[in-house]
Amino acid sequence: MKPVSSSLADELVRLSREIHADPELAYQERRAAARIASVIERHGVPVQMGIGGLETAFRARVGPPGPSIALLAEYDALAGVGHGCGHNLIAMTNVGAFLHAAAEKDLGMAIELIGTPAEEDGGGKIDLLGAGVFDDVAFALSTHPAAQGSWGVSGTGLGIVGKRVIYRGAASHAGSSPERGRNALNGVIRLFVGIDAWRQHLPKDSRVHGIITHGGDAVNVIPARAEAKFGIRAKDLATLDTMVATFTDVAQGAALETGTTVEITDYLPLYAPVAANTKLGDVLADELRRRGIDAKRGVLVTASTDLGNVSQRVPTDWVRFPVSERPIAGHSDAMRDASASDLAHRNALLVVEALGAAAHRVASDASLRRSIQNGAKVTA
Numbered sequence: 186m187k188p189v190s191s192s193l194a195d196e197l198v199r200l201s202r203e204i205h206a207d208p209e210l211a212y213q214e215r216r217a218a219a220r221i222a223s224v225i226e227r228h229g230v231p232v233q234m235g236i237g238g239l240e241t242a243f244r245a246r247v248g249p250p251g252p253s254i255a256l257l258a259e260y261d262a263l264a265g266v267g268h269g270c271g272h273n274l275i276a277m278t279n280v281g282a283f284l285h286a287a288a289e290k291d292l293g294m295a296i297e298l299i300g301t302p303a304e305e306d307g308g309g310k311i312d313l314l315g316a317g318v319f320d321d322v323a324f325a326l327s328t329h330p331a332a333q334g335s336w337g338v339s340g341t342g343l344g345i346v347g348k349r350v351i352y353r354g355a356a357s358h359a360g361s362s363p364e365r366g367r368n369a370l371n372g373v374i375r376l377f378v379g380i381d382a383w384r385q386h387l388p389k390d391s392r393v394h395g396i397i398t399h400g401g402d403a404v405n406v407i408p409a410r411a412e413a414k415f416g417i418r419a420k421d422l423a424t425l426d427t428m429v430a431t432f433t434d435v436a437q438g439a440a441l442e443t444g445t446t447v448e449i450t451d452y453l454p455l456y457a458p459v460a461a462n463t464k465l466g467d468v469l470a471d472e473l474r475r476r477g478i479d480a481k482r483g484v485l486v487t488a489s490t491d492l493g494n495v496s497q498r499v500p501t502d503w504v505r506f507p508v509s510e511r512p513i514a515g516h517s518d519a520m521r522d523a524s525a526s527d528l529a530h531r532n533a534l535l536v537v538e539a540l541g542a543a544a545h546r547v548a549s550d551a552s553l554r555r556s557i558q559n560g561a562k563v564t565a
Contacts, residue, residue: 186285186286186289186538186541186542186545188538189281189285189534189537189538189541193281193284193285194534194537196224196227197224197277197280197281197533197534197537198277198530198533198534200220200221200224200276200277200280201273201274201276201277201525201530201533202273202525203220204217204220204221204260204268204272204273204276204277205267205268205273205521205524205525206525208262208263208267208268209260209261209262210261210262210263210264210305210306211261211302211303211304211305211306211307211309212239212240212241212261212302212303212307212309213241213261214241214260214261214262214302214303215240215241217241217260217261217276218234218241218242218243218260218300218302221243221258221260221276221280221300222234222243222245224280224284225245225280225283225284225298228284228287230245230246230247230284230287231245232244232245233245236299236313236316236318237312237313237315237316237317237318238312238316239302239303239309239312239313239316241300241302241303242299242300242301242302242309242312242313242318243299243300244297244298244299244300244318245283245297245298246295246296246297246298247287247292247295247296248292248294248295248296248548249292249293249294249295250295251294251295251321252294252295252321252322252323253294253295253296253297253321253322253323253324254294254295254296254297254322254323254324254325254326254544254547254548255296255297255298255299255319255322255324255325255326256279256282256283256296256297256298256299256325256326256327256540256544257279257299257301257310257325257326257327257492257495258275258276258279258280258298258299258300258301258327259272259275259276259301259302259304259327260272260273260275260276260300260302261302261303261304261305261306261309262305263305263516266516266517266518266520266521267521268521268524268525269515269516269517269518269520269521269524270305270330270515270516270520270524271329271330271508271520271521271523271524271529272304272305273524273525274328274330274508274524274529274530274533275327275328275329275330277530277533277537278328278504278506278533278536278537278540279298279326279327279328279540280298281533281534281536281537281540281541282326282536282537282540282541282544283296283297283298283541283544284541285537285538285541285542286541286542286544286545286548289545289549291549292545292548292549293548293549293550293551294323294547294548294549294554295548296544296545296548297322299313299318299319299322301313301491304490304491304492306453307453307454308453308454308456308491308494309491310491310492310494310495311454311455311456311491311494314494314495314498319495319498319499322499323499323500323554323558324462324465324499324500324501324547324554324557325492325495325496325499325500325501326465326469326501326502326503326504326540326543326544327492327501327503327504328503328504328505328506328536328540329490329503329504329505329506330505330506330507330508330520330523330524330529330533331505331506331507331508332508332509332512332513332514332515332520332523333507333512334507334509334510334511334512334513335481335484335505335507336473336478336479336480336481336504336505336506336507337480337481337482337484337504337505338461338466338469338470338473338480338481338482338502338503338504338505339461339462339463339465339466339469339470339482339483339502339563340459340461340483340484340485340486340503340505341420341458341459341460341461341483341484341485341486341563341564342458342459342485342486342487342488342489342490342492342493343390343391343392343418343419343420343458343485343486343487343488343489344418344419344420344421344422344425344455344456344457344458344489344493345416345417345418345425345453345455345456345489346416346417346425346429346451346453346455346456347414347415347416347417347451347452347453347454348414348415348416348417348429348432348449348450348451348452349412349413349414349449349450349451349452350373350376350412350413350414350415350436350447350448350449351410351411351412351447351448351449351450352369352370352372352373352376352410352411352412352439352440352443352445352446352447353369353409353410353445353446353447353448354366354367354368354369354371354372354407354408354409354410354443354444354445354446355367355407355409356406356407356408356409357406357407358405358406358407359404359405359406359407360405363407366407366409367407367409367443367444367445368407368408368443368445369401369408369409369410369411369443369445370400370401370408370411371442371443371445372411372439372440372442372443372445372447373397373400373411373412373413373439375438375439375442375443376413376435376436376439377395377413378439379435379436379438379439380393380395380415380432380435383431383435387428388419388420388424388428390419390420390485390487391418391419391420391424391428392416392417392418392419392487393415393416393417393418393428393432394415394416395413395414395415395416396413396414397411397412397413398412398413398414399411399412414452415432416453416489417429417432418487418489419458420458420485420564421458421564422457422458425455433449436449455494456489456490456491456493456494457493457494457496457497458493458564459486459490459492459493459496459501459503460493460496460497460501460562460563460564461483461496461501461502461503461562461563462496462500462501462502462557462560462561462562462563463560463561463562463563464500464553464556464557464559464560464561465500465501465502465543465547465557465560466482466483466502466563468543468546468547468553468557469502469504469539469540469543470482472538472539472540472542472543472546473504473535473539475539475542476535476538476539478535478539480504482563483563484505486505488515496562500557500558500560504536504539504540506532506533506535506536507528507532508520508523508524508526508528508529508532509523509526509528509529510528
């Protein structure tokens with residue numbers, strides 16, 4: 186394939202910078218989705234908006250009827266941090282790869298771009314899977330900026346479940362009659378203490394982390410209600426199930442200690458562990474190598490993504506690319522700033538070429554498609 190033209194490169198970098206400067210939260214990414222659709226339509230490809238019942242989801246497609254290889258764009262931001270996960274770059278690279286591949290001829294399979302909202306909070310890909318949007322998708326590719334400063338393909342990722350925990354007690358005046366109260370906040374505090382004790386026994390590469398979302402309304406009133414949210418992460422579903430059971434025991438124990446009651450619900454659907462396809466990884470690694478990049482294979486990413494749910498359904502792989510010359514923290518101001526840097530955009534344009542070429546190879550080679558379908562999954 187030819188290199189990305191300077192005009193397309195300029196258009197893609199401009200799109201990335203516009204999305205970065207105008208962050209929108211999960212399911213509210215109206216301006217980002219409209220900007221992406223405008224770019225695609227300028228290249229003569231129609232865009233279907235509002236797919237799967239989600240206002241900010243979309244798809245664009247070129248090639249013959251039937252199954253497709255899908256490139257998955259993300260464009261939601263983080264509360265308080267903006268694009269501290271670099272989803273402006275995920276949008277840029279997948280839009281660019283789609284347009285780069287769509288310009289080629291001899292497609293034996295359709296190539297699609299699917300706009301997937303709400304990766305950070307809600308799981309837009311999970312919604313779209315449930316709505317049947319992926320029913321005709323045979324292969325999936327995507328990207329993610331890397332905070333750790335290295336290139337990678339076939340990375341694995343942790344699964345996560347999100348739990349909301351509500352403790353209920355009895356309100357009372359904290360000064361004149363504290364003995365008549367039951368402090369719901371104490372239940373939350375004891376839960377955190379119990380989890381801290383549990384952490385030394387967690388399976389390797391597992392995580393439990395949380396925040397207090399409500400702890401009372403006045404200092405002189407014993408809280409009758411307190412609430413916290415937790416993420417529970419593990420490399421496989423069996424370990425995740427075991428951890429959820431232990432978490433429930435710890436939460437109920439905290440209620441018993443404090444004379445309160447506890448209610449545990451899901452605030453986030455299951456984000457499944459990422460299971461990358463080795464044969465798709467071979468194609469991506471080869472295309473990166475042709476551009477002078479030696480990508481690491483099979484690195485465990487100890488974060489979570491709803492791309493994992495797609496990877497459990499169809500052969501999937503992704504490219505991770507550096508946005509900084511030194512390791513930085515994800516979901517941080519530093520990551521947000523790096524995601525708008527010249528280095529990030531130079532690397533993103535290399536990804537556009539490699540990802541577009543990989544998508545075109547898969548779409549135009551039936552024997553390669555059969556090999557990918559028979560390829561092994563890389564799991565953590």
